Amino acid sequence: DAGITQSPRHKVTETGTPVTLRCHQTENHRYMYWYRQDPGHGLRLIHYSYGVKDTDKGEVSDGYSVSRSKTEDFLLTLESATSSQTSVYFCAISERFTGTGGADGNEKLFFGSGTQLSVL
Amino acid sequence: LAKTTQPISMDSYEGQEVNITCSHNNIATNDYITWYQQFPSQGPRFIIQGYKTKVTNEVASLFIPADRKSSTLSLPRVSLSDTAVYYCLVANTNAGKSTFGDGTTLTVKP
Numbered sequence: 001d002a003g004i005t006q007s008p009r010h011k012v013t014e015t016g017t018p019v020t021l022r023c024h025q026t027e028n029h030r031y032m033y034w035y036r037q038d039p040g041h042g043l044r045l046i047h048y049s050y051g052v053k054d055t056d057k058g059e060v061s062d063g064y065s066v067s068r069s070k071t072e073d074f075l076l077t078l079e080s081a082t083s084s085q086t087s088v089y090f091c092a093i094s095e096r097f098t099g100t101g102g103a104d105g106n107e108k109l110f111f112g113s114g115t116q117l118s119v120l
Numbered sequence: 121l122a123k124t125t126q127p128i129s130m131d132s133y134e135g136q137e138v139n140i141t142c143s144h145n146n147i148a149t150n151d152y153i154t155w156y157q158q159f160p161s162q163g164p165r166f167i168i169q170g171y172k173t174k175v176t177n178e179v180a181s182l183f184i185p186a187d188r189k190s191s192t193l194s195l196p197r198v199s200l201s202d203t204a205v206y207y208c209l210v211a212n213t214n215a216g217k218s219t220f221g222d223g224t225t226l227t228v229k230p
Contacts, residue, residue: 033216042207042220043164050214058217090163094215106152106171107215111163 003027006091006112014120019078021115023091025071031094032074033109034058034066036087043090049074081119089115122147122210129225138195140224142208145189150212153184153191158205158223167206168193195226203228 003026013019023032031050035043035058045058047066055066063085065077078085094107125143132138144153152171156164168175170182170191181194195202205225211218 031214031216035220040222042205042222044220045217048214048216059219092163092216106154106169106212108154108166108169109156109164109216111165114161114163 004091004093004110004112006089006115008115009113010116012118012120013081015082016080019081019117019119021076021089021091021117023074023076023112025074025093027093027095028071029093029095030071031107032068033092033094034064034074034076035090035092036060036085037090037114038087046076046089078117081117083119085117086119087117089117122151123219124208124210124221126206126208126221126224128222129227131227131229132198133229134199135197138198138202138226138228140193140195140206140208140226141190142193143190144208144210147188147210148212151210152212153182153188154209154211154215155180155182155191155193156207156209158207164207164220198226198228200228200230202226 005024007022033048034046037043044060046064049055049068067075091112092109122144154169155167157167158164168180168182175182183192205223207223209218
């Protein structure tokens with residue numbers, strides 16, 4: 001367990017209001033990610049962070065901003081929520097993985113439990 | 121980043137072996153292949169990772185041919201609880217930038 005906590009678990013808000021989702025990790029991982037997942041589809045990357053104050057855009061970053069002022073917290077903000085941002089949001093961290101047979105592995109992702117966001 | 125292609129869905133019965141193949145024709149030399157499983161209302165969770173040949177752990181095996189342009193996740197003797205979506209990811213560093221795609225929905229029937 002990579003010790004990832006997302007809050008809130010559920011959120012209902014109105015169009016035009018700001019919303020902030022929080023991802024908290026307890027194990028000092030460098031990389032953190034925010035994804036959204038819409039019904040019947042895979043996860044799409046919104047933003048990611050590679051260190052404190054170091055962030056970059058993913059494939060669906062429009063309408064979202066992020067901040068990482070501490071290693072353990074990665075915040076996702078919808079400045080003015082729209083109905084198209086109704087989705088399930090997942091946070092993840094990546095951890096270096098040592099493969100079997102003595103070979104060095106790559107990274108593996110650990111995900112939080114998700115936040116169901118509904119924008120009415 | 122390498123693009124992956126998987127079947128949209130597969131059906132199986134309890135007790136059968138299931139093989140899910142992923143194509144990744146433009147895999148880079150330093151890329152690893154990682155498979156994740158996702159149940160409804162949960163985040164994906166790591167199943168297995170490999171670079172070449174065969175890797176086995178307590179839940180699955182991963183077969184990778186010499187050209188590494190595809191990989192096959194093998195689930196032995198599936199049960200109803202293996203019904204889930206399975207994703208294949210190809211990446212080197214910064215694995216979270218990998219494209220998940222829509223995955224393969226496996227339905228295990230009694």
